Amino acid sequence: MTTQPFRHVALIGLGLIASSISHALRRTGHDLRITGYARSAATRHRAAELGLCEVRDSAAEAAAGADLVILCVPMGAMEQVAREIAPVLTPGTVVSDVGSVKASVLEAVAPHMPTGVTFIPAHPIAGTEHSGPDAGFAELFDNRWCLITPSQDTNPAEIARLRVFWEELGARVDEMEAAHHDLVLAVTSHAPHLIAYTMVGVADDLRRVTNSEVIQYSAAGFRDFTRIAASDPTMWRDVFLTNKDATLEILGRFTEELFALQRAIRTGDGDMLHAYFTRTRAIRRSIVQAGQDTDAPDFGRHTRKSSR
Protein backbone atom coordinates (compact mmCIF):
# COMPACT_ATOMS: atom_id res chain seq x y z
CA MET A 1 0.00 0.00 0.00
CA THR A 2 1.31 3.45 -0.91
CA THR A 3 0.88 6.38 1.46
CA GLN A 4 -2.03 8.74 1.05
CA PRO A 5 -0.50 11.78 -0.64
CA PHE A 6 -2.70 14.19 1.35
CA ARG A 7 -3.17 14.57 5.10
CA HIS A 8 -6.29 16.72 5.21
CA VAL A 9 -9.04 16.45 2.61
CA ALA A 10 -11.92 18.93 2.47
CA LEU A 11 -15.17 17.94 0.73
CA ILE A 12 -17.37 20.82 -0.42
CA GLY A 13 -20.83 19.36 -1.05
CA LEU A 14 -21.78 16.20 0.86
CA GLY A 15 -23.88 14.13 -1.55
CA LEU A 16 -23.44 10.79 -3.32
CA ILE A 17 -19.92 11.43 -4.61
CA ALA A 18 -18.53 13.17 -1.51
CA SER A 19 -19.95 10.55 0.85
CA SER A 20 -18.52 7.78 -1.33
CA ILE A 21 -15.11 9.49 -1.24
CA SER A 22 -15.36 9.61 2.55
CA HIS A 23 -16.26 5.90 2.84
CA ALA A 24 -13.54 4.91 0.37
CA LEU A 25 -10.95 7.05 2.19
CA ARG A 26 -11.80 5.39 5.52
CA ARG A 27 -11.45 2.01 3.84
CA THR A 28 -7.80 2.75 2.99
CA GLY A 29 -7.05 2.75 6.70
CA HIS A 30 -4.84 5.82 6.42
CA ASP A 31 -4.74 8.34 9.24
CA LEU A 32 -6.32 11.33 7.55
CA ARG A 33 -8.45 14.30 8.42
CA ILE A 34 -11.68 14.92 6.51
CA THR A 35 -13.63 18.16 6.85
CA GLY A 36 -16.72 19.06 4.87
CA TYR A 37 -19.58 21.42 4.18
CA ALA A 38 -22.93 21.31 2.40
CA ARG A 39 -25.39 24.10 1.69
CA SER A 40 -28.30 22.97 3.84
CA ALA A 41 -28.32 22.44 7.57
CA ALA A 42 -30.21 19.18 7.02
CA THR A 43 -27.43 17.68 4.88
CA ARG A 44 -24.73 18.92 7.26
CA HIS A 45 -26.60 17.39 10.17
CA ARG A 46 -27.02 14.06 8.42
CA ALA A 47 -23.36 14.00 7.32
CA ALA A 48 -22.30 14.51 10.93
CA GLU A 49 -24.64 11.73 12.08
CA LEU A 50 -23.14 9.39 9.49
CA GLY A 51 -19.64 10.38 10.59
CA LEU A 52 -18.68 11.26 7.03
CA CYS A 53 -16.40 14.10 8.13
CA GLU A 54 -15.90 16.94 10.58
CA VAL A 55 -18.74 19.16 9.44
CA ARG A 56 -18.09 22.91 9.24
CA ASP A 57 -20.48 25.87 8.93
CA SER A 58 -19.11 27.32 5.70
CA ALA A 59 -17.16 26.19 2.68
CA ALA A 60 -14.27 28.42 3.71
CA GLU A 61 -14.10 26.90 7.19
CA ALA A 62 -14.17 23.39 5.72
CA ALA A 63 -11.38 24.23 3.25
CA ALA A 64 -9.14 25.99 5.77
CA GLY A 65 -5.95 24.03 6.42
CA ALA A 66 -6.73 21.27 3.87
CA ASP A 67 -4.01 20.20 1.44
CA LEU A 68 -6.67 18.80 -0.93
CA VAL A 69 -10.04 20.47 -1.45
CA ILE A 70 -12.55 18.61 -3.63
CA LEU A 71 -15.57 20.44 -4.99
CA CYS A 72 -18.45 17.91 -4.97
CA VAL A 73 -21.32 20.24 -5.88
CA PRO A 74 -23.48 20.45 -9.03
CA MET A 75 -21.78 22.12 -12.01
CA GLY A 76 -23.80 25.30 -11.56
CA ALA A 77 -22.47 25.85 -8.02
CA MET A 78 -18.76 25.41 -8.82
CA GLU A 79 -17.94 29.06 -9.40
CA GLN A 80 -19.65 30.30 -6.26
CA VAL A 81 -17.95 27.69 -4.11
CA ALA A 82 -14.56 28.53 -5.67
CA ARG A 83 -15.10 32.19 -4.72
CA GLU A 84 -16.03 31.24 -1.17
CA ILE A 85 -12.98 29.12 -0.46
CA ALA A 86 -10.41 31.24 -2.34
CA PRO A 87 -9.53 33.52 0.61
CA VAL A 88 -8.46 30.64 2.88
CA LEU A 89 -6.39 28.67 0.36
CA THR A 90 -2.63 28.67 0.98
CA PRO A 91 0.20 27.95 -1.47
CA GLY A 92 0.78 24.25 -2.05
CA THR A 93 -2.90 23.36 -1.76
CA VAL A 94 -4.42 21.25 -4.53
CA VAL A 95 -8.02 22.03 -5.45
CA SER A 96 -9.93 19.49 -7.51
CA ASP A 97 -13.53 18.64 -8.31
CA VAL A 98 -15.70 15.71 -9.41
CA GLY A 99 -17.99 17.54 -11.85
CA SER A 100 -19.33 15.73 -14.91
CA VAL A 101 -18.21 18.49 -17.32
CA LYS A 102 -14.60 19.67 -17.48
CA ALA A 103 -14.07 22.61 -19.85
CA SER A 104 -16.64 24.76 -18.06
CA VAL A 105 -15.36 23.91 -14.58
CA LEU A 106 -11.89 25.05 -15.60
CA GLU A 107 -13.39 28.40 -16.68
CA ALA A 108 -15.51 28.68 -13.55
CA VAL A 109 -12.90 27.78 -10.95
CA ALA A 110 -9.36 28.48 -12.22
CA PRO A 111 -9.65 32.32 -12.33
CA HIS A 112 -10.45 32.40 -8.60
CA MET A 113 -7.46 30.37 -7.45
CA PRO A 114 -4.74 32.32 -5.60
CA THR A 115 -1.08 32.06 -6.68
CA GLY A 116 0.55 28.81 -5.57
CA VAL A 117 -2.73 26.91 -5.51
CA THR A 118 -3.13 24.26 -8.24
CA PHE A 119 -6.55 23.49 -9.67
CA ILE A 120 -6.76 20.06 -11.36
CA PRO A 121 -10.20 19.07 -12.67
CA ALA A 122 -11.16 15.42 -12.23
CA HIS A 123 -14.22 13.26 -12.94
CA PRO A 124 -14.81 9.82 -11.49
CA ILE A 125 -16.89 7.87 -14.06
CA ALA A 126 -19.03 6.25 -11.40
CA GLY A 127 -22.40 7.02 -9.98
CA THR A 128 -25.86 5.77 -9.30
CA GLU A 129 -29.34 7.24 -9.67
CA HIS A 130 -29.46 8.04 -5.93
CA SER A 131 -28.15 11.22 -4.36
CA GLY A 132 -27.49 12.84 -1.00
CA PRO A 133 -25.22 11.95 1.95
CA ASP A 134 -26.91 8.57 2.54
CA ALA A 135 -26.32 7.35 -0.99
CA GLY A 136 -22.55 6.91 -0.81
CA PHE A 137 -20.65 3.64 -0.40
CA ALA A 138 -16.97 2.71 -0.30
CA GLU A 139 -17.03 0.50 -3.42
CA LEU A 140 -18.44 3.11 -5.83
CA PHE A 141 -15.10 3.83 -7.51
CA ASP A 142 -13.68 0.29 -7.52
CA ASN A 143 -12.43 -0.61 -10.98
CA ARG A 144 -14.08 2.51 -12.46
CA TRP A 145 -12.12 5.19 -14.31
CA CYS A 146 -11.35 8.65 -12.99
CA LEU A 147 -10.48 11.14 -15.72
CA ILE A 148 -8.10 13.98 -14.88
CA THR A 149 -8.00 16.97 -17.22
CA PRO A 150 -5.08 19.19 -16.17
CA SER A 151 -4.10 22.21 -18.21
CA GLN A 152 -0.75 22.08 -19.98
CA ASP A 153 1.14 24.13 -17.42
CA THR A 154 0.12 22.04 -14.40
CA ASN A 155 3.00 20.73 -12.31
CA PRO A 156 3.33 16.99 -13.07
CA ALA A 157 4.16 16.27 -9.43
CA GLU A 158 0.77 17.62 -8.34
CA ILE A 159 -0.98 15.56 -11.03
CA ALA A 160 0.85 12.50 -9.75
CA ARG A 161 -0.40 13.14 -6.21
CA LEU A 162 -4.01 13.40 -7.35
CA ARG A 163 -3.58 10.25 -9.42
CA VAL A 164 -2.38 8.28 -6.38
CA PHE A 165 -5.29 9.70 -4.36
CA TRP A 166 -7.86 8.26 -6.79
CA GLU A 167 -6.02 4.97 -7.17
CA GLU A 168 -6.18 4.58 -3.40
CA LEU A 169 -9.97 4.98 -3.65
CA GLY A 170 -10.08 1.99 -6.03
CA ALA A 171 -10.21 3.85 -9.35
CA ARG A 172 -8.08 3.60 -12.46
CA VAL A 173 -6.85 6.98 -13.63
CA ASP A 174 -6.48 8.42 -17.10
CA GLU A 175 -5.58 11.91 -18.34
CA MET A 176 -7.08 13.74 -21.27
CA GLU A 177 -7.86 17.25 -22.51
CA ALA A 178 -10.96 18.87 -21.02
CA ALA A 179 -12.67 19.39 -24.40
CA HIS A 180 -12.11 15.78 -25.41
CA HIS A 181 -13.46 14.62 -22.05
CA ASP A 182 -16.63 16.58 -22.65
CA LEU A 183 -17.16 14.99 -26.06
CA VAL A 184 -16.50 11.46 -24.77
CA LEU A 185 -18.90 11.97 -21.88
CA ALA A 186 -21.53 13.47 -24.18
CA VAL A 187 -21.49 10.06 -25.90
CA THR A 188 -21.25 7.74 -22.91
CA SER A 189 -23.39 9.69 -20.49
CA HIS A 190 -24.97 13.02 -21.35
CA ALA A 191 -26.79 12.09 -24.57
CA PRO A 192 -27.97 8.72 -23.12
CA HIS A 193 -29.37 10.54 -20.09
CA LEU A 194 -31.26 13.08 -22.18
CA ILE A 195 -32.63 10.31 -24.38
CA ALA A 196 -33.79 8.31 -21.38
CA TYR A 197 -35.44 11.38 -19.83
CA THR A 198 -37.18 12.04 -23.15
CA MET A 199 -38.50 8.48 -23.58
CA VAL A 200 -39.83 8.42 -20.02
CA GLY A 201 -41.45 11.80 -20.63
CA VAL A 202 -43.15 10.50 -23.79
CA ALA A 203 -44.51 7.48 -21.93
CA ASP A 204 -45.81 9.68 -19.14
CA ASP A 205 -47.53 11.94 -21.66
CA LEU A 206 -49.27 9.46 -23.91
CA ARG A 207 -52.99 9.58 -23.23
CA ARG A 208 -53.91 6.30 -24.91
CA VAL A 209 -51.52 4.29 -22.74
CA THR A 210 -52.15 4.66 -19.02
CA ASN A 211 -49.35 5.19 -16.53
CA SER A 212 -50.29 1.97 -14.80
CA GLU A 213 -49.75 0.09 -18.07
CA VAL A 214 -46.37 1.73 -18.50
CA ILE A 215 -45.44 0.79 -14.96
CA GLN A 216 -46.66 -2.80 -15.04
CA TYR A 217 -45.18 -3.67 -18.41
CA SER A 218 -41.90 -1.84 -17.93
CA ALA A 219 -39.81 -5.02 -17.63
CA ALA A 220 -39.53 -5.21 -21.41
CA GLY A 221 -36.75 -2.60 -21.58
CA PHE A 222 -38.34 0.64 -20.42
CA ARG A 223 -37.46 0.20 -16.74
CA ASP A 224 -33.74 0.58 -17.56
CA PHE A 225 -34.56 4.00 -19.00
CA THR A 226 -36.52 4.96 -15.90
CA ARG A 227 -33.52 4.20 -13.69
CA ILE A 228 -31.38 6.63 -15.66
CA ALA A 229 -34.22 9.15 -15.76
CA ALA A 230 -34.52 9.02 -11.96
CA SER A 231 -31.19 10.82 -11.53
CA ASP A 232 -30.98 14.17 -9.77
CA PRO A 233 -32.70 16.96 -11.79
CA THR A 234 -30.40 19.74 -10.58
CA MET A 235 -27.22 17.85 -11.40
CA TRP A 236 -28.51 16.99 -14.87
CA ARG A 237 -29.87 20.43 -15.69
CA ASP A 238 -26.39 21.78 -14.92
CA VAL A 239 -24.64 19.09 -16.97
CA PHE A 240 -26.65 19.93 -20.09
CA LEU A 241 -26.26 23.67 -19.65
CA THR A 242 -22.50 23.43 -19.14
CA ASN A 243 -21.82 20.82 -21.85
CA LYS A 244 -24.21 22.33 -24.37
CA ASP A 245 -22.16 22.09 -27.57
CA ALA A 246 -20.95 18.51 -27.29
CA THR A 247 -24.35 17.27 -26.12
CA LEU A 248 -26.16 18.99 -29.00
CA GLU A 249 -23.62 17.64 -31.48
CA ILE A 250 -24.13 14.05 -30.34
CA LEU A 251 -27.91 14.45 -30.22
CA GLY A 252 -27.74 15.73 -33.80
CA ARG A 253 -25.87 12.61 -34.89
CA PHE A 254 -28.34 10.48 -32.91
CA THR A 255 -31.36 12.01 -34.62
CA GLU A 256 -29.80 11.51 -38.05
CA GLU A 257 -29.18 7.84 -37.32
CA LEU A 258 -32.63 7.37 -35.79
CA PHE A 259 -34.20 8.73 -38.96
CA ALA A 260 -32.24 6.21 -41.04
CA LEU A 261 -33.50 3.35 -38.87
CA GLN A 262 -37.07 4.69 -38.96
CA ARG A 263 -36.87 4.76 -42.73
CA ALA A 264 -35.67 1.14 -42.76
CA ILE A 265 -38.66 0.15 -40.63
CA ARG A 266 -41.05 2.09 -42.83
CA THR A 267 -39.71 0.58 -46.06
CA GLY A 268 -39.39 -2.91 -44.56
CA ASP A 269 -35.60 -3.07 -45.02
CA GLY A 270 -35.00 -6.06 -42.73
CA ASP A 271 -31.41 -6.59 -43.91
CA MET A 272 -30.39 -3.10 -42.87
CA LEU A 273 -31.98 -3.54 -39.44
CA HIS A 274 -30.42 -6.97 -38.90
CA ALA A 275 -26.94 -5.75 -39.89
CA TYR A 276 -27.26 -2.71 -37.59
CA PHE A 277 -28.40 -4.76 -34.59
CA THR A 278 -25.61 -7.28 -35.14
CA ARG A 279 -22.94 -4.58 -35.09
CA THR A 280 -24.11 -3.09 -31.78
CA ARG A 281 -23.81 -6.46 -30.01
CA ALA A 282 -20.02 -6.44 -30.25
CA ILE A 283 -19.75 -3.28 -28.13
CA ARG A 284 -21.60 -4.97 -25.28
CA ARG A 285 -19.20 -7.89 -25.31
CA SER A 286 -16.23 -5.53 -25.07
CA ILE A 287 -17.74 -3.67 -22.11
CA VAL A 288 -18.26 -6.91 -20.22
CA GLN A 289 -14.72 -8.04 -21.09
CA ALA A 290 -13.30 -4.72 -19.92
CA GLY A 291 -14.82 -5.35 -16.50
CA GLN A 292 -17.20 -2.37 -16.83
CA ASP A 293 -20.38 -4.44 -16.44
CA THR A 294 -21.71 -7.84 -15.46
CA ASP A 295 -22.64 -10.49 -18.04
CA ALA A 296 -25.45 -11.79 -15.81
CA PRO A 297 -28.69 -11.56 -17.82
CA ASP A 298 -30.71 -8.45 -17.01
CA PHE A 299 -27.82 -7.18 -14.81
CA GLY A 300 -28.37 -10.14 -12.50
CA ARG A 301 -31.78 -8.90 -11.38
CA HIS A 302 -33.00 -12.50 -11.34
CA THR A 303 -32.08 -15.24 -8.93
CA ARG A 304 -31.05 -18.05 -11.21
CA LYS A 305 -31.17 -21.64 -10.17
CA SER A 306 -30.74 -23.46 -13.45
CA SER A 307 -27.36 -23.81 -15.07
CA ARG A 308 -26.28 -21.72 -17.98
Place this chain on the structure above:
Amino acid sequence: MTTQPFRHVALIGLGLIASSISHALRRTGHDLRITGYARSAATRHRAAELGLCEVRDSAAEAAAGADLVILCVPMGAMEQVAREIAPVLTPGTVVSDVGSVKASVLEAVAPHMPTGVTFIPAHPIAGTEHSGPDAGFAELFDNRWCLITPSQDTNPAEIARLRVFWEELGARVDEMEAAHHDLVLAVTSHAPHLIAYTMVGVADDLRRVTNSEVIQYSAAGFRDFTRIAASDPTMWRDVFLTNKDATLEILGRFTEELFALQRAIRTGDGDMLHAYFTRTRAIRRSIVQAGQDTDAPDFGRHTRKSSR
Protein backbone atom coordinates in the same frame (compact mmCIF):
# COMPACT_ATOMS: atom_id res chain seq x y z
CA MET B 1 -51.81 -25.52 -5.90
CA THR B 2 -54.26 -25.82 -8.75
CA THR B 3 -53.87 -28.57 -11.34
CA GLN B 4 -52.05 -27.90 -14.59
CA PRO B 5 -54.83 -27.39 -17.13
CA PHE B 6 -52.86 -29.17 -19.86
CA ARG B 7 -51.29 -32.64 -19.93
CA HIS B 8 -49.04 -32.33 -22.94
CA VAL B 9 -47.35 -29.09 -23.93
CA ALA B 10 -45.49 -28.69 -27.23
CA LEU B 11 -42.88 -25.95 -27.61
CA ILE B 12 -42.07 -24.90 -31.17
CA GLY B 13 -38.76 -23.03 -31.04
CA LEU B 14 -36.38 -23.83 -28.17
CA GLY B 15 -34.72 -20.54 -27.24
CA LEU B 16 -34.77 -18.28 -24.18
CA ILE B 17 -38.54 -18.19 -23.75
CA ALA B 18 -39.25 -21.87 -24.53
CA SER B 19 -36.44 -23.10 -22.27
CA SER B 20 -37.70 -20.84 -19.48
CA ILE B 21 -41.21 -22.25 -19.92
CA SER B 22 -39.76 -25.75 -19.66
CA HIS B 23 -37.83 -24.97 -16.47
CA ALA B 24 -40.83 -23.20 -14.93
CA LEU B 25 -43.14 -26.09 -15.85
CA ARG B 26 -40.81 -28.61 -14.17
CA ARG B 27 -40.75 -26.39 -11.10
CA THR B 28 -44.53 -26.78 -10.68
CA GLY B 29 -43.96 -30.46 -9.96
CA HIS B 30 -46.92 -31.48 -12.14
CA ASP B 31 -46.78 -34.69 -14.12
CA LEU B 32 -46.73 -33.35 -17.64
CA ARG B 33 -45.34 -34.23 -21.02
CA ILE B 34 -43.25 -31.66 -22.92
CA THR B 35 -42.29 -32.14 -26.55
CA GLY B 36 -40.40 -29.64 -28.68
CA TYR B 37 -38.71 -28.72 -31.91
CA ALA B 38 -36.26 -26.10 -33.16
CA ARG B 39 -35.05 -25.37 -36.67
CA SER B 40 -31.39 -26.31 -36.32
CA ALA B 41 -30.00 -29.69 -35.37
CA ALA B 42 -27.56 -27.92 -33.04
CA THR B 43 -30.36 -26.36 -30.97
CA ARG B 44 -32.35 -29.61 -30.93
CA HIS B 45 -29.26 -31.48 -29.77
CA ARG B 46 -28.55 -28.98 -27.01
CA ALA B 47 -32.20 -28.96 -25.87
CA ALA B 48 -32.08 -32.75 -25.55
CA GLU B 49 -28.81 -32.56 -23.59
CA LEU B 50 -30.38 -30.05 -21.21
CA GLY B 51 -33.44 -32.26 -20.84
CA LEU B 52 -35.75 -29.38 -21.77
CA CYS B 53 -38.24 -31.67 -23.53
CA GLU B 54 -38.65 -34.73 -25.72
CA VAL B 55 -37.10 -33.38 -28.89
CA ARG B 56 -38.79 -34.18 -32.21
CA ASP B 57 -37.55 -33.89 -35.80
CA SER B 58 -40.28 -31.58 -37.09
CA ALA B 59 -42.72 -29.01 -35.75
CA ALA B 60 -45.61 -31.31 -36.74
CA GLU B 61 -44.17 -34.27 -34.84
CA ALA B 62 -43.63 -32.10 -31.77
CA ALA B 63 -47.18 -30.74 -31.92
CA ALA B 64 -48.87 -34.11 -32.51
CA GLY B 65 -50.98 -35.16 -29.54
CA ALA B 66 -50.35 -31.98 -27.52
CA ASP B 67 -53.31 -30.21 -25.91
CA LEU B 68 -51.33 -26.95 -25.77
CA VAL B 69 -48.93 -25.89 -28.52
CA ILE B 70 -46.87 -22.74 -27.88
CA LEU B 71 -45.11 -21.04 -30.76
CA CYS B 72 -41.81 -19.71 -29.37
CA VAL B 73 -40.16 -18.57 -32.60
CA PRO B 74 -39.32 -15.05 -33.90
CA MET B 75 -42.32 -13.13 -35.26
CA GLY B 76 -41.24 -13.68 -38.86
CA ALA B 77 -41.40 -17.48 -38.49
CA MET B 78 -44.90 -17.66 -36.94
CA GLU B 79 -46.85 -18.16 -40.16
CA GLN B 80 -44.60 -20.90 -41.51
CA VAL B 81 -44.69 -22.80 -38.23
CA ALA B 82 -48.50 -22.47 -38.08
CA ARG B 83 -48.73 -24.00 -41.56
CA GLU B 84 -46.43 -26.85 -40.56
CA ILE B 85 -48.36 -27.90 -37.47
CA ALA B 86 -51.90 -27.33 -38.82
CA PRO B 87 -52.36 -30.85 -40.30
CA VAL B 88 -51.75 -32.64 -36.97
CA LEU B 89 -53.90 -30.41 -34.76
CA THR B 90 -57.06 -32.03 -33.42
CA PRO B 91 -60.24 -30.36 -32.10
CA GLY B 92 -59.92 -29.17 -28.50
CA THR B 93 -56.25 -28.22 -28.87
CA VAL B 94 -55.22 -24.75 -27.74
CA VAL B 95 -52.50 -23.06 -29.79
CA SER B 96 -50.76 -20.03 -28.29
CA ASP B 97 -47.53 -18.09 -28.80
CA VAL B 98 -45.13 -15.82 -26.93
CA GLY B 99 -44.39 -13.31 -29.69
CA SER B 100 -43.72 -9.68 -28.82
CA VAL B 101 -46.29 -8.33 -31.31
CA LYS B 102 -49.92 -9.45 -31.23
CA ALA B 103 -52.02 -8.04 -34.09
CA SER B 104 -49.71 -9.48 -36.74
CA VAL B 105 -49.47 -12.90 -35.08
CA LEU B 106 -53.25 -13.15 -35.14
CA GLU B 107 -53.19 -12.47 -38.89
CA ALA B 108 -50.32 -14.88 -39.48
CA VAL B 109 -51.55 -17.83 -37.45
CA ALA B 110 -55.36 -17.80 -37.07
CA PRO B 111 -56.20 -18.45 -40.76
CA HIS B 112 -54.27 -21.73 -40.66
CA MET B 113 -56.02 -23.18 -37.63
CA PRO B 114 -58.39 -26.09 -38.33
CA THR B 115 -61.96 -26.04 -36.99
CA GLY B 116 -62.17 -26.83 -33.29
CA VAL B 117 -58.65 -25.54 -32.58
CA THR B 118 -58.46 -22.32 -30.57
CA PHE B 119 -55.64 -19.84 -31.17
CA ILE B 120 -55.06 -17.47 -28.25
CA PRO B 121 -52.11 -15.05 -28.62
CA ALA B 122 -50.08 -14.37 -25.48
CA HIS B 123 -46.98 -12.39 -24.57
CA PRO B 124 -45.01 -12.82 -21.36
CA ILE B 125 -43.44 -9.43 -20.55
CA ALA B 126 -40.18 -10.94 -19.42
CA GLY B 127 -36.87 -11.52 -21.09
CA THR B 128 -33.17 -10.90 -21.00
CA GLU B 129 -30.57 -9.91 -23.58
CA HIS B 130 -29.45 -13.54 -23.92
CA SER B 131 -31.00 -16.10 -26.27
CA GLY B 132 -30.91 -19.78 -27.15
CA PRO B 133 -31.73 -22.96 -25.20
CA ASP B 134 -29.08 -22.31 -22.55
CA ALA B 135 -30.44 -18.90 -21.64
CA GLY B 136 -33.65 -20.02 -19.94
CA PHE B 137 -34.33 -20.22 -16.21
CA ALA B 138 -37.34 -21.13 -14.10
CA GLU B 139 -37.70 -17.71 -12.43
CA LEU B 140 -37.98 -15.63 -15.61
CA PHE B 141 -41.74 -15.15 -15.39
CA ASP B 142 -42.04 -14.77 -11.62
CA ASN B 143 -44.08 -11.67 -10.77
CA ARG B 144 -43.94 -10.52 -14.41
CA TRP B 145 -47.07 -9.93 -16.49
CA CYS B 146 -48.29 -12.14 -19.30
CA LEU B 147 -50.69 -10.38 -21.67
CA ILE B 148 -53.33 -12.45 -23.43
CA THR B 149 -55.04 -10.94 -26.47
CA PRO B 150 -57.93 -13.24 -27.45
CA SER B 151 -60.34 -12.27 -30.21
CA GLN B 152 -63.93 -11.50 -29.16
CA ASP B 153 -65.34 -14.90 -30.13
CA THR B 154 -62.82 -16.95 -28.16
CA ASN B 155 -64.36 -19.44 -25.73
CA PRO B 156 -63.88 -18.00 -22.22
CA ALA B 157 -63.20 -21.48 -20.82
CA GLU B 158 -60.15 -21.83 -23.09
CA ILE B 159 -58.91 -18.40 -22.08
CA ALA B 160 -59.27 -19.42 -18.44
CA ARG B 161 -57.14 -22.52 -19.03
CA LEU B 162 -54.34 -20.49 -20.62
CA ARG B 163 -54.55 -18.00 -17.78
CA VAL B 164 -54.07 -20.74 -15.18
CA PHE B 165 -51.17 -22.12 -17.23
CA TRP B 166 -49.27 -18.81 -17.03
CA GLU B 167 -50.13 -18.25 -13.39
CA GLU B 168 -48.62 -21.65 -12.62
CA LEU B 169 -45.41 -20.44 -14.28
CA GLY B 170 -45.26 -17.53 -11.82
CA ALA B 171 -46.77 -14.81 -14.00
CA ARG B 172 -49.67 -12.43 -13.42
CA VAL B 173 -52.10 -12.43 -16.32
CA ASP B 174 -53.98 -9.59 -17.98
CA GLU B 175 -56.18 -9.47 -21.08
CA MET B 176 -56.33 -6.72 -23.67
CA GLU B 177 -57.01 -6.10 -27.33
CA ALA B 178 -54.17 -6.98 -29.70
CA ALA B 179 -53.89 -3.47 -31.17
CA HIS B 180 -53.74 -1.88 -27.73
CA HIS B 181 -51.08 -4.39 -26.68
CA ASP B 182 -48.97 -3.37 -29.65
CA LEU B 183 -49.19 0.31 -28.75
CA VAL B 184 -48.37 -0.30 -25.07
CA LEU B 185 -45.38 -2.44 -26.01
CA ALA B 186 -44.19 0.11 -28.56
CA VAL B 187 -43.86 2.47 -25.57
CA THR B 188 -42.42 0.12 -22.94
CA SER B 189 -40.24 -1.99 -25.19
CA HIS B 190 -40.03 -1.47 -28.95
CA ALA B 191 -39.20 2.25 -29.07
CA PRO B 192 -36.72 1.97 -26.14
CA HIS B 193 -34.95 -0.87 -27.94
CA LEU B 194 -34.66 1.05 -31.19
CA ILE B 195 -33.38 4.10 -29.33
CA ALA B 196 -30.78 2.04 -27.49
CA TYR B 197 -29.64 0.38 -30.71
CA THR B 198 -29.35 3.83 -32.30
CA MET B 199 -27.32 5.37 -29.49
CA VAL B 200 -24.92 2.43 -29.44
CA GLY B 201 -24.60 2.71 -33.22
CA VAL B 202 -23.77 6.41 -32.96
CA ALA B 203 -21.07 5.73 -30.37
CA ASP B 204 -19.59 2.99 -32.52
CA ASP B 205 -19.51 5.33 -35.52
CA LEU B 206 -18.02 8.47 -34.07
CA ARG B 207 -14.47 8.83 -35.32
CA ARG B 208 -13.30 11.40 -32.77
CA VAL B 209 -14.16 9.14 -29.82
CA THR B 210 -12.46 5.75 -29.93
CA ASN B 211 -14.29 2.54 -29.20
CA SER B 212 -11.97 1.89 -26.28
CA GLU B 213 -13.02 5.20 -24.74
CA VAL B 214 -16.68 4.30 -25.21
CA ILE B 215 -16.07 0.95 -23.58
CA GLN B 216 -13.99 2.16 -20.65
CA TYR B 217 -16.19 5.09 -19.75
CA SER B 218 -19.51 3.33 -20.29
CA ALA B 219 -20.39 3.16 -16.59
CA ALA B 220 -21.86 6.66 -16.78
CA GLY B 221 -25.15 5.48 -18.32
CA PHE B 222 -24.24 4.13 -21.72
CA ARG B 223 -23.69 0.53 -20.58
CA ASP B 224 -27.41 0.19 -19.78
CA PHE B 225 -28.11 1.00 -23.43
CA THR B 226 -25.57 -1.57 -24.61
CA ARG B 227 -27.30 -4.30 -22.63
CA ILE B 228 -30.57 -3.60 -24.41
CA ALA B 229 -28.76 -3.27 -27.75
CA ALA B 230 -27.17 -6.71 -27.25
CA SER B 231 -30.53 -8.44 -27.77
CA ASP B 232 -31.06 -10.88 -30.62
CA PRO B 233 -30.95 -9.13 -34.06
CA THR B 234 -33.41 -11.52 -35.73
CA MET B 235 -36.01 -11.22 -33.01
CA TRP B 236 -35.79 -7.42 -33.05
CA ARG B 237 -35.78 -7.04 -36.82
CA ASP B 238 -39.03 -9.03 -36.81
CA VAL B 239 -40.55 -7.01 -33.98
CA PHE B 240 -40.01 -3.71 -35.81
CA LEU B 241 -41.26 -5.05 -39.12
CA THR B 242 -44.41 -6.53 -37.57
CA ASN B 243 -45.17 -3.61 -35.24
CA LYS B 244 -44.30 -0.93 -37.75
CA ASP B 245 -47.15 1.55 -37.24
CA ALA B 246 -47.16 1.74 -33.46
CA THR B 247 -43.36 1.87 -33.29
CA LEU B 248 -43.17 4.68 -35.85
CA GLU B 249 -45.91 6.59 -34.05
CA ILE B 250 -44.07 6.46 -30.72
CA LEU B 251 -40.74 7.31 -32.34
CA GLY B 252 -42.43 10.33 -33.92
CA ARG B 253 -43.61 11.53 -30.51
CA PHE B 254 -40.15 10.84 -29.11
CA THR B 255 -38.43 12.94 -31.77
CA GLU B 256 -40.83 15.82 -31.19
CA GLU B 257 -40.12 15.77 -27.45
CA LEU B 258 -36.38 15.40 -27.98
CA PHE B 259 -36.40 18.51 -30.16
CA ALA B 260 -38.16 20.47 -27.40
CA LEU B 261 -35.50 19.43 -24.89
CA GLN B 262 -32.69 20.20 -27.34
CA ARG B 263 -34.16 23.65 -27.79
CA ALA B 264 -34.24 24.13 -24.01
CA ILE B 265 -30.56 23.20 -23.83
CA ARG B 266 -29.67 25.51 -26.71
CA THR B 267 -31.54 28.48 -25.24
CA GLY B 268 -30.37 27.75 -21.69
CA ASP B 269 -33.88 27.18 -20.32
CA GLY B 270 -32.83 25.52 -17.05
CA ASP B 271 -36.30 25.75 -15.52
CA MET B 272 -37.86 23.71 -18.32
CA LEU B 273 -35.15 21.06 -18.01
CA HIS B 274 -35.42 20.87 -14.23
CA ALA B 275 -39.21 20.54 -14.33
CA TYR B 276 -39.02 17.83 -16.98
CA PHE B 277 -36.41 15.79 -15.09
CA THR B 278 -38.40 16.09 -11.87
CA ARG B 279 -41.54 14.70 -13.49
CA THR B 280 -39.81 11.59 -14.87
CA ARG B 281 -38.56 10.60 -11.41
CA ALA B 282 -42.06 9.76 -10.20
CA ILE B 283 -42.46 7.01 -12.79
CA ARG B 284 -39.37 5.24 -11.49
CA ARG B 285 -40.73 5.24 -7.95
CA SER B 286 -43.99 3.65 -9.15
CA ILE B 287 -42.14 0.90 -11.02
CA VAL B 288 -40.15 0.00 -7.94
CA GLN B 289 -43.31 0.10 -5.81
CA ALA B 290 -45.14 -2.15 -8.30
CA GLY B 291 -42.43 -4.78 -7.80
CA GLN B 292 -41.25 -4.46 -11.41
CA ASP B 293 -37.66 -3.48 -10.49
CA THR B 294 -35.20 -3.28 -7.64
CA ASP B 295 -34.48 -0.03 -5.78
CA ALA B 296 -30.84 -1.05 -5.24
CA PRO B 297 -28.67 1.68 -6.78
CA ASP B 298 -27.46 0.80 -10.27
CA PHE B 299 -29.68 -2.33 -10.23
CA GLY B 300 -27.56 -3.70 -7.37
CA ARG B 301 -24.48 -4.08 -9.56
CA HIS B 302 -22.34 -2.98 -6.60
CA THR B 303 -21.55 -4.94 -3.50
CA ARG B 304 -22.39 -2.50 -0.78
CA LYS B 305 -20.87 -2.66 2.64
CA SER B 306 -21.81 0.68 4.12
CA SER B 307 -25.28 1.37 5.43
CA ARG B 308 -27.85 3.31 3.50
